Amino acid sequence: MAVEITGTDACGNSPKNVFVARFEEHLARGDVEALAEVLAPGCVLDVVGSDGLRTVEGREAVATALAEIVPAGLTAAHVEAAVTHGKAAAAWGSWTRRGDTVQWSHVFWFRTLKAQDFDRIRVFGS
DSSP states (O other), rough: OOOEEESGGGGGHHHHHHHHHHHHHHHHTTTHHHHHHHHEEEEEEEEEETTTEEEEEEEEHHHHHHHHHHTOOEEEEEEEEEETTTTEEEEEEEEETTTTTEEEEEEESSSSSTTTTTEEEEEEEO
16 A cells, blocks of 8 residues: 655755655655665664664664654655754654554754755654
8 A cells, every 4th residue: 555645745945845855755655775865874863762762873774774663554644844954954744554643753964064865863753
């Protein structure tokens, strides 16, 4: 079943915002290859949850870990907002599967001001 993604069209007021919104689309679809393409080689991922903090390092390891945070059987994803300022960015929204909806929030740091790849990502969830 395909994942219905909404909200990313509302993030188009800047190229950086669109970059973050597209990243969230790839994440919702579990597209590890597309995720890895926009991660810096030494990218660091911090996963913050009710059980504490887990850190993952390296492009491929981070791409795989990101795909694993998305609930299995996802049917819909909504990106409430994707915003950027300088090297920092944030996105938040919800994922739905079998009628159960969970909220998420992600914070990003670009490696450079050109916003071509992410150097660090912090994800918040349950």
